[in-house]
Every structure is written in C-alpha cells, then in structure tokens.
Amino acid sequence: MSNPLVDMEKPDVIFCIGTNMTETHPVAATRLKTAIRNGATLICADPRKIPLARMADLHLPLRVGSDVALLGAMAHVIVRDGLTDEAFIAERTEGYDALVKHLETMTPEWAEGICGVPAADIERAAHLYAGAERGAIYYTLGITEHICGVDNVQSLSNLVLLTGNIGREGTGINPMRGQNNIQGAGDAGALPNNYPGFQPVTNPANQAKFAQAWGREVDLELGITKVRALEQCGESIFAMLICGENTVVSDPDRAHCEHALDALEHLVVIDMFLTETAERADVVFPAAGWGEVDGVFTNTERRVQRVRKAVEPPGSAKPDWEIIAGIARAMGLGDGFPYQSAKDVFNELCQLSTTYAGLDWDRIDKGEYHWPVPDREHPGTPILHLGEFPRGRGLFVTPGYRDPAETVSDDYPIWLTTGRRLAHYHTRTMTGRAKGPDWLVPEELLEVHPDDVQRLSLVDGGVALMKSPRGEVLIKVKATDQSPRGTVFCSFSFGDVRVNDLTGAGYDPITDTAELKVCPVSVEPAGARV
Amino acid sequence: MSTITIDGQSVPFEDGETIYEVSRRLERDVPTLCYDDRLEAFGACRLCVVELEGARNPVASCTTMAADGMVVRTATEAIERHRKTLMDLVVSENPKGARIDPLRGLASQELAHLAVRYESDGSRFVGKQSGTSRPDDTNPMILRDYDNCISCYRCVRVCAEREGDYAISVANRGFETQITTEFAGLLEDSDCTFCGQCVQTCPTGALGDLRSMEAQDQPGEFEKTRSICPYCGVGCSVDILTKNEKIVGVQPAMDGPANLGALCVKGQFGWDWVDSDERLTQPLVRKDGKLVPASWEEAWERAAKGFKSVVEKHGRHAVYAVASGRAPHESAYSVQKFVRYGFGTNYVDNCSRA
Numbered sequence: 001m002s003n004p005l006v007d008m009e010k011p012d013v014i015f016c017i018g019t020n021m022t023e024t025h026p027v028a029a030t031r032l033k034t035a036i037r038n039g040a041t042l043i044c045a046d047p048r049k050i051p052l053a054r055m056a057d058l059h060l061p062l063r064v065g066s067d068v069a070l071l072g073a074m075a076h077v078i079v080r081d082g083l084t085d086e087a088f089i090a091e092r093t094e095g096y097d098a099l100v101k102h103l104e105t106m107t108p109e110w111a112e113g114i115c116g117v118p119a120a121d122i123e124r125a126a127h128l129y130a131g132a133e134r135g136a137i138y139y140t141l142g143i144t145e146h147i148c149g150v151d152n153v154q155s156l157s158n159l160v161l162l163t164g165n166i167g168r169e170g171t172g173i174n175p176m177r178g179q180n181n182i183q184g185a186g187d188a189g190a191l192p193n194n195y196p197g198f199q200p201v202t203n204p205a206n207q208a209k210f211a212q213a214w215g216r217e218v219d220l221e222l223g224i225t226k227v228r229a230l231e232q233c234g235e236s237i238f239a240m241l242i243c244g245e246n247t248v249v250s251d252p253d254r255a256h257c258e259h260a261l262d263a264l265e266h267l268v269v270i271d272m273f274l275t276e277t278a279e280r281a282d283v284v285f286p287a288a289g290w291g292e293v294d295g296v297f298t299n300t301e302r303r304v305q306r307v308r309k310a311v312e313p314p315g316s317a318k319p320d321w322e323i324i325a326g327i328a329r330a331m332g333l334g335d336g337f338p339y340q341s342a343k344d345v346f347n348e349l350c351q352l353s354t355t356y357a358g359l360d361w362d363r364i365d366k367g368e369y370h371w372p373v374p375d376r377e378h379p380g381t382p383i384l385h386l387g388e389f390p391r392g393r394g395l396f397v398t399p400g401y402r403d404p405a406e407t408v409s410d411d412y413p414i415w416l417t418t419g420r421r422l423a424h425y426h427t428r429t430m431t432g433r434a435k436g437p438d439w440l441v442p443e444e445l446l447e448v449h450p451d452d453v454q455r456l457s458l459v460d461g462g463v464a465l466m467k468s469p470r471g472e473v474l475i476k477v478k479a480t481d482q483s484p485r486g487t488v489f490c491s492f493s494f495g496d497v498r499v500n501d502l503t504g505a506g507y508d509p510i511t512d513t514a515e516l517k518v519c520p521v522s523v524e525p526a527g528a529r530v
Numbered sequence: 531m532s533t534i535t536i537d538g539q540s541v542p543f544e545d546g547e548t549i550y551e552v553s554r555r556l557e558r559d560v561p562t563l564c565y566d567d568r569l570e571a572f573g574a575c576r577l578c579v580v581e582l583e584g585a586r587n588p589v590a591s592c593t594t595m596a597a598d599g600m601v602v603r604t605a606t607e608a609i610e611r612h613r614k615t616l617m618d619l620v621v622s623e624n625p626k627g628a629r630i631d632p633l634r635g636l637a638s639q640e641l642a643h644l645a646v647r648y649e650s651d652g653s654r655f656v657g658k659q660s661g662t663s664r665p666d667d668t669n670p671m672i673l674r675d676y677d678n679c680i681s682c683y684r685c686v687r688v689c690a691e692r693e694g695d696y697a698i699s700v701a702n703r704g705f706e707t708q709i710t711t712e713f714a715g716l717l718e719d720s721d722c723t724f725c726g727q728c729v730q731t732c733p734t735g736a737l738g739d740l741r742s743m744e745a746q747d748q749p750g751e752f753e754k755t756r757s758i759c760p761y762c763g764v765g766c767s768v769d770i771l772t773k774n775e776k777i778v779g780v781q782p783a784m785d786g787p788a789n790l791g792a793l794c795v796k797g798q799f800g801w802d803w804v805d806s807d808e809r810l811t812q813p814l815v816r817k818d819g820k821l822v823p824a825s826w827e828e829a830w831e832r833a834a835k836g837f838k839s840v841v842e843k844h845g846r847h848a849v850y851a852v853a854s855g856r857a858p859h860e861s862a863y864s865v866q867k868f869v870r871y872g873f874g875t876n877y878v879d880n881c882s883r884a
Contacts, residue, residue: 005764005788026725026794028764033694177763181862182855185880188862190853192876196863201876214871223869223876227883229850237850237877239840243865244854245881265843266836273808274821283833284821286810287857290760291770291777291801295858297758299765299788307858310755310770311777311804315811316826320854320861324868326826330834336871337864345860367758367767367787422723423795425761433806436671436741436799440724513883 002172003136004301004370004382009034010170013132015125016052017045017067017156018142018517023422025140025176025300032138041132043125045070045117046142047417048447048489049482058125061484064417065146065404065518066115071155072401073111073119074126076103078162083130088164092389095396099158102398114401130163134170141178142419145516147506151399161394167385177300179426184298187356187371188349192223197353213352214336227512230256234263241268241327243320244287246275249427249495252504252514253470270323273429276495285323288313294342295319296364298371302381304359305367321345404518405506408486412468412520414452415487418503419517424493431493444494445478448523452486453479456523463526468519471501474526488523492516532598537605543596550578550591558604561613561644563620563733564682565592566637567784568791569691574682575620577613577644580604588612617648622655624678630735631746633771634673636781640733641680660705661736667716671724671799673738674709674717681707685728685737692792697722709736726798730782730791741799742771742779750774756783759797760856764788766797777804837872846873853880 008031021029044056053059108119165171189196199206269281272289292313325337343361350356358373369380423441431437460479492499563575571592579588583601661679711720729737754769767786771779784791813829814821853865869878
C-alpha cells in the first residue's frame with residue numbers, strides 16, 4: 001500500500017476494484033466503513049454484488065477480465081472533461097501526451113461494449129474519483145490474477161497520476177496483501193529477481209555486495225518464477241524445497257502441478273501438516289508454526305511487527321530457519337547459517353537490506369515502523385511517493401485491452417471467477433481445523449444467479465457438474481443474486497471441490513501470475529454423477 | 531488557552547475533549563461500565579458522574595465536554611456515595627458478577643472489579659432482573675448469557691460503530707430490555723460475522739468466548755503473549771492466551787496499530803488448529819515408497835544428499851525453492867539464502883503468484 005491503514009478513514013472518494021475486502025481483509029474494511037459513515041463516497045467495481053457493492057454509492061458490475069477497458073474509459077473521461085491535475089502532471093509525471101493519444105479511442109461507449117458497464121456510470125465514476133479532494137484506490141487479487149494483471153495495475157496508476165491522488169494523506173494506490181507475511185517474504189528476498197530489500201540481482205553493485213557479505217559466488221542472471229519452475233519440473237528442474245505452501249491445492253491446474261512435483265527426483269517439504277503437497281515429498285520436516293516461534297511479519301501497509309512464541313511446538317517440530325540451517329549443515333554449508341535465534345537471522349537481513357537498514361530486532365518491538373527505513377535516524381515511511389517516485393517522474397503507460405486467455409464459447413458458456421470466503425483461509429489447512437470457522441462455513445457452494453439456476457435446469461441446493469477444458473468438479477449450487485447472470489463464483493478452499501482442477505488457462509507475461517479470476521466453464525445438473 | 535480545573539489541578543484541554551477524557555489524562559480513576567474508548571460516549575451507566583461547580587446535579591463526565599473555567603471534582607464523598615448506590619443497583623440484578631471467568635472476554639471483569647471496589651454484593655436491593663440468556667443459540671463461538679446483561683449497549687454499539695454490521699440491537703425498555711438480533715433469532719441467521727467484538731467489549735461476561743471458556747475449569751491462571759494474527763495481510767495485533775502451556779484463546783490488542791482492537795472471525799476464533807492431532811511431530815522420509823518417521827539427523831542427511839545428487843547430475847540450476855508467505859521473515863530469508871548461498875543461483879520464489 002502506498003498509504004497506511006489509518007488513512008483508510010480519510011478519503012472523501014474511495015474506489016475499490018477487484019477487492020472483496022469485507023471478507024478478505026475484514027478489519028481493514030471496518031476503516032472504510034468508518035469513512036463511509038463519515039460521508040465518503042464509495043465506488044465499487046466488481047462483477048459480483050459483493051457486500052462492498054451493496055454499500056457503494058456507485059457499483060460498476062464489469063464483466064470478469066475487462067478492467068483495462070473500464071479504467072481506460074475512466075481515464076478518457078478525465079482527460080476529455082478537463083478533470084486532470086495539471087500541476088501534478090507537469091511536475092511529477094512523464095508520457096502524458098502519449099497517454100492522451102492512446103486514450104482517444106477508449107471512449108465510455110467503446111468500454112460499455114466490452115465491460116458491460118453503462119457509459120453514463122463510467123462517466124460518473126470518473127467524475128467522482130477525479131473530483132475528490134482525497135481519492136484513494138484499493139485493490140486485491142481481482143486486479144492482479146489476470147493475464148493482464150500488470151496492465152490492470154498500470155491502468156489504475158494512470159488514474160492516480162492524472163488526478164494527483166498520491167503522496168498525500170488519505171490518497172494513494174493500495175494493494176491489500178493477502179497473506180500475513182507475503183510482503184515480508186518478498187522483503188526478505190524470496191524472489192527470483194531481487195535480493196533482500198528489493199535489490200535487483202542483475203545489478204553488479206548488488207552482486208558484489210552479497211558475494212562479499214556471504215563469501216560466495218552469486219549468479220549474474222535472474223532466476224525463474226515458481227510458475228516457470230513448475231513447468232520445467234522433470235526437464236530442467238529436478239529438486240525442490242517447498243516451505244509452507246500447499247502448492248497442489250492452491251495453484252491453478254492441479255493435474256499439471258501434481259505431474260510436475262511427481263517428475264522431480266527430490267522433493268523436500270517443510271510444513272505443519274501432511275498436506276496434499278507434503279504427501280508427495282521425499283523428506284517432510286515438521287515445522288513449528290504460529291504461536292510457537294519468534295519472528296517478524298510485515299503487513300500490507302509495510303509495517304514491520306514482531307510475532308512471539310507462546311507455547312512449545314508439538315513433538316520435535318522446529319522453526320523453519322533451524323530446519324533449513326540443518327539441511328545446509330548436512331551439505332557442508334553450515335558456515336552460512338550460524339544462527340542461534342530468529343533475532344540473529346532477522347538482524348542479518350536488516351544489515352543487507354536497504355529498506356530495513358535502519359531497523360533491527362529490538363527496534364521493531366512495538367511495531368512502529370513502516371519501511372523503507374534507510375538509516376537509524378529515519379522515522380519510517382507511512383506514506384510513499386511524497387515528493388518523488390522511485391524512478392523520479394511517474395510514467396504514464398498505455399496498456400490496451402486484451403481478452404482473457406479463454407473466453408466463453410458454446411462449449412463453456414459461463415464465466416467462473418474464484419475467490420475467498422470470510423470464514424476460511426486459502427486451502428483450509430488452518431481454518432478447516434478450527435471449530436468455529438469450520439462450523440460457520442462447512443462446505444463450498446457455487447453461487448449462481450437465480451435466473452441461471454432456472455435456465456441451466458439446476459436446483460438451488462442441488463449438485464452441479466462444472467467443467468473447463470482442464471477438468472471437472474461436482475459442486476452444490478446456491479441461488480443468489482450476488483452473482484450476475486452468466487457468471488458463477490466459488491472459493492478454492494475446500495479439498496473436496498477441487499476448483500483449481502479447472503483454472504489456469506493463462507498467466508500474466510510479466511509476473512507469471514495465473515489468471516485465477518477468469519475461467520470459462522459449463523455448468524449442468526450432476527444427474528447420475530452424484 | 532482554555533483550561534479546566536480537576537480536583538484542584540488546572541489543566542489545558544483540546545477542543546472536543548470530554549471531562550472524562552481530561553480526567554483520565556490526569557490519571558483520575560473515574561469508574562465506567564458503558565464506556566469503550568473506541569465508541570461514541572453513551573452516558574448510560576452514570577458511574578462516571580462528577581461534581582461540576584455551578585451544576586445542580588452531578589454530570590456524566592463521559593458526555594460532558596470540557597469548557598473553559600470549569601471546576602470539577604471527581605471523587606467527593608457525595609459522588610462516591612452516588613456511585614455506590616448505582617453499583618448496588620447494577621449488582622442487584624447481576625449477583626454472579628464476581629464469578630465470571632476472565633476467559634469469557636477482554637473486558638469481562640469490569641463489573642466484578644467495580645463491585646469489589648464499591649463493596650456491592652447484591653444484598654441492598656432485591657428484585658427483578660433484565661435480560662434472558664439464549665441457550666438455544668448453539669453456535670460454538672459466542673455465548674449469549676444475557677442473564678448477566680446490564681444494558682450498557684457496548685455490544686450493540688461496537689457492532690454498529692466499529693464493525694458497521696448492525697447485526698444486534700436492543701428490544702424493549704426497563705427490566706424488559708433485551709439484546710437481540712432481527713426477529714430475535716440466532717446469530718447465524720443474522721448479519722453477525724462472528725468477529726467477536728461484542729464479546730471482547732462486554733463488561734460483565736454476558737457475552738463469552740466459548741472456545742476460550744473450554745479452558746476455564748483448568749487449574750491455574752492464563753498468560754498473555756503479544757503477537758500478530760496469522761491470517762491476512764492486515765497484521766492485527768493479538769494477545770495469545772495460554773494456560774498450562776496450551777493456547778486457549780486469542781484476544782484483540784486494543785493498542786494494536788493496525789487493528790485498534792478489532793479482529794475478524796478467523797483471527798478471533800480460528801486458532802485451534804495449533805493443537806490439532808494432525809500436526810506433524812517428527813520428520814518423515816520416504817522409504818520403499820512410503821513416508822515413515824525418521825530422526826532429525828537422518829532427515830537432514832537425506833534432504834542434503836538429494837540436493838547434492840541432483841546438482842551433480844543436472845547442475846546447480848536444477849534445484850528450486852519456494853518460500854512461504856505465511857511464515858516469518860526468518861523462514862523466507864533462510865530459504866533464499868539456502869538457494870543463493872548454497873547453489874549460487876536465484877532459483878527461488880515465494881507463493882505470491884497463486
């Protein structure tokens with residue numbers, strides 16, 4: 001997030017797109033509700049009539065995967081109607097003229113034909129957002145889990161730069177990070193392109209820094225993403241260490257993923273449970289988990305916070321860092337892993353990271369710091385991009401609309417979009433074993449518009465057979481107008497409804513993020529299949 | 531600058547500050563039952579009354595704005611006698627107050643503590659009770675023990691003001707007052723999201739965390755460990771409750787910077803997997819096609835040997851590692867260092883792309 005969570009109570013216009021925040025980030029959503037109660041206007045762009053859409057002053061029910069058209073048309077209107085922040089554009093951006101030319105044909109009427117949102121509503125959304133004193137954008141995976149995820153983010157970025165809604169309190173472009181420490185995993189350098197602190201691995205100065213710090217030679221080339229690595233299992237990748245991820249269930253195209261892991265000569269898994277992924281491993285290490293280890297999480301607002309050990313782990317389970325150090329020792333690499341505690345590991349990270357350079361284990365005891373904290377005197381950075389962007393001027397880019405990897409056809413005439421449910425987390429490794437949440441939502445349901453239930457000869461509460469080119473699942477139907485006509489929704493949380501057997505038609509070419517939000521399917525009564 | 535005099539001490543105040551807020555700033559121990567920092571002041575319990583010079587009657591300090599030149603006394607004999615009478619009235623319909631287990635919720639001891647302070651044992655007034663418990667609501671998370679309700683409305687207000695859910699409300703007046711949901715139904719049939727905020731603000735334990743309460747009969751006290759919720763990226767601060775070296779519950783940290791005391795159903799009630807029988811307790815290695823228990827040394831050797839042999843056969847770019855977005859930094863840092871230090875490659879990623 002460019003801005004801290006506390007800023008969520010401050011905008012006068014809130015634009016939520018591709019985020020079901022009341023279910024996925026419920027506590028952050030309470031802040032938006034406060035802003036709305038205090039008079040803020042909410043625009044919600046989402047194919048479904050999610051709770052935020054019901055709260056919104058303006059709901060833009062776009063067709064799944066058509067965000068670039070909607071956002072491009074909003075930018076078109078902002079330029080056309082003279083709603084831009086000219087001083088901001090002049091002082092802090094570049095590429096404006098190219099954008100204006102690019103937007104010429106992206107009229108609201110053109111966009112309506114693609115995304116299905118009435119042109120008048122697109123115009124109204126543009127006027128509301130551009131007219132804001134403090135306009136803030138919030139998004140989640142509904143923006144990024146597309147073949148055009150980067151285009152979507154850049155389209156949002158254009159809106160921000162056109163209107164100067166960045167670098168100030170209560171504004172910004174705010175991705176809500178999904179996992180407790182997904183931000184921290186990137187911060188810590190678990191990325192194929194960056195060392196800890198987002199220092200590019202291709203930069204010779206960074207290579208020299210890490211080679212010297214560790215006394216080892218480092219690769220001069222980029223690594224590959226996990227998606228590519230899975231594709232190359234059995235071809236060029238023959239061993240994997242998977243730490244705390246149930247890849248088989250959480251990743252798209254489950255069959256492909258299972259084949260990939262089975263093609264390895266050596267698979268080592270570190271986990272708290274014998275997950276579907278761990279079951280395929282050659283060695284499984286029992287991990288100490290939450291409540292059992294000391295450590296650090298960084299949240300979605302870049303706040304660096306301590307987690308603490310409250311109880312002993314079960315049996316002989318150990319913290320991940322100890323397990324990995326043990327493997328390294330057995331390989332003769334023990335010198336690189338001399339840690340006695342989590343504190344030692346974290347402090348090494350701080351020494352090597354530019355964003356954490358001013359931090360150490362003791363300084364984050366109260367969780368006051370938002371990174372970057374470049375030195376010991378620095379107070380932290382709750383709001384990014386105050387006077388300047390990392391590259392200097394903000395660059396307007398010109399993404400064009402592209403269809404999703406697969407579009408509806410005679411064989412697969414329904415759009416499936418997947419997401420989360422409030423009571424559950426990911427593959428239910430945790431919440432499925434928690435009495436309360438499991439009681440609250442005991443099974444997966446396919447949300448189908450009542451008209452579609454009738455049209456497809458389904459029965460509310462009955463079982464449907466849902467197919468894509470990659471697989472099929474049986475799933476119970478729930479009739480609800482939360483889904484629009486022609487689009488169905490479910491989560492991938494339940495092991496008995498293997499929705500990721502169906503997904504995975506395409507990936508964003510830059511980030512390798514899977515298009516989990518769009519998957520054409522057929523839906524029919526299960527009949528004798530039940 | 532505007533000043534107010536409290537118990538003889540003259541202090542400046544900010545516009546919009548109440549007498550209660552200024553008094554608390556001065557560490558005056560003004561009692562309350564219906565007050566929660568995060569909520570609009572309500573003025574229902576009247577325990578926070580203070581003497582205000584020039585006013586005929588004591589005023590509720592939580593709803594009276596500080597004004598220039600005010601002279602306030604927070605604990606005169608008359609005020610304390612007044613509070614004692616109020617407490618005797620409140621306790622008269624909640625004589626169980628002193629026996630509420632603190633595992634019910636964060637604020638659950640407020641009434642009991644004040645009952646002790648004002649020596650209110652329920653004997654002075656005897657009569658009717660308000661609030662009827664709902665044993666028919668068999669949800670496994672929130673106890674609705676309204677026999678202990680004192681109609682402070684904190685639950686109703688936190689649900690509306692902080693959560694924006696408006697799932698619960700108040701029906702009737704006086705002794706007939708009842709905290710309820712629409713159509714007086716079960717929580718699961720209402721707009722309740724089971725975030726547990728009502729439980730944690732209840733000052734009497736009329737609402738209780740049923741999961742934590744499972745440990746209330748165990749001997750000993752519980753301890754709290756400050757940590758961060760393990761679920762989404764918001765990073766809510768929590769206190770992990772432990773008793774006899776087991777986790778028995780979670781309470782929100784009111785001073786948590788990301789959440790200011792708020793939690794959701796997962797953070798509040800989704801902790802019991804920690805103690806699941808299905809947790810892995812020892813390393814496993816594959817032998818004859820099956821995963822079987824092994825010693826740590828054996829597992830470490832086996833893992834190391836596998837990586838070494840793949841590197842020998844296929845080169846160092848044949849090894850790949852995936853770090854977790856769920857585990858702490860020290861895990862992800864170790865995974866990437868294992869790859870970069872161990873194999874000299876950048877063949878590492880985390881699970882953010884799916």
